[in-house]
Amino acid sequence: MKEMKAKDPKASQMVFNKRVYYLIRTLEMARDWKLSDIKPFMSPELYTKIKQNNEYDDYYVVDLTFKKIIPTGYHVKDQIQIIDFDIVYDQLLMNPKKKIKQSKQKRHYALYKSVNALTKVNASAQAIVCPNCGANINRITEGVCSYCNASIDVADFDWVFYDAPIEMTK
Ligand SMILES: [Zn+2]
Numbered sequence: 081m082k083e084m085k086a087k088d089p090k091a092s093q094m095v096f097n098k099r100v101y102y103l104i105r106t107l108e109m110a111r112d113w114k115l116s117d118i119k120p121f122m123s124p125e126l127y128t129k130i131k132q133n134n135e136y137d138d139y140y141v142v143d144l145t146f147k148k149i150i151p152t153g154y155h156v157k158d159q160i161q162i163i164d165f166d167i168v169y170d171q172l173l174m175n176p177k178k179k180i181k182q183s184k185q186k187r188h189y190a191l192y193k194s195v196n197a198l199t200k201v202n203a204s205a206q207a208i209v210c211p212n213c214g215a216n217i218n219r220i221t222e223g224v225c226s227y228c229n230a231s232i233d234v235a236d237f238d239w240v241f242y243d244a245p246i247e248m249t250k
Pocket of ligand 1: 212213215225
């Protein structure tokens with residue numbers, strides 16, 4: 081956190097945690113339904129790897145309860161900041177017959193963003209505004225603004241996935 085603050089003075093643990101919870105919830109739900117929902121929020125290489133290994137399973141994520149984030153590394157390379165961490169969460173799964181599975185998970189993820197992407201005070205964990213037309217582009221598809229078609233790299237604004245578990249065993 082200290083190293084992160086040196087690059088980004090308004091960074092806070094609370095804002096970062098909110099972003100982490102939002103991203104992980106979105107990813108883990110997208111694996112069961114529509115993986116492309118998470119596409120703008122990860123590196124293209126990671127998306128390809130997850131897509132190739134994403135196997136449909138009867139059980140889907142109903143809820144995740146986050147317990148703990150354990151940072152394991154922070155570094156800057158080629159104008160991007162990368163943060164590695166383990167996260168502990170309780171996972172609630174259900175199948176179409178309403179059978180429930182519950183388990184505690186500890187998993188490794190990494191996020192990255194541009195060194196120029198600074199935390200804004202009062203910004204919500206989700207909101208990103210198009211630099212071209214000013215529209216709220218939370219729902220970007222295929223890396224373009226759905227209003228004006230400007231191409232957008234979310235990592236220029238906020239944290240996105242650099243690494244995540246490729247194959248999920250539920
Ligand atoms: Zn736009």
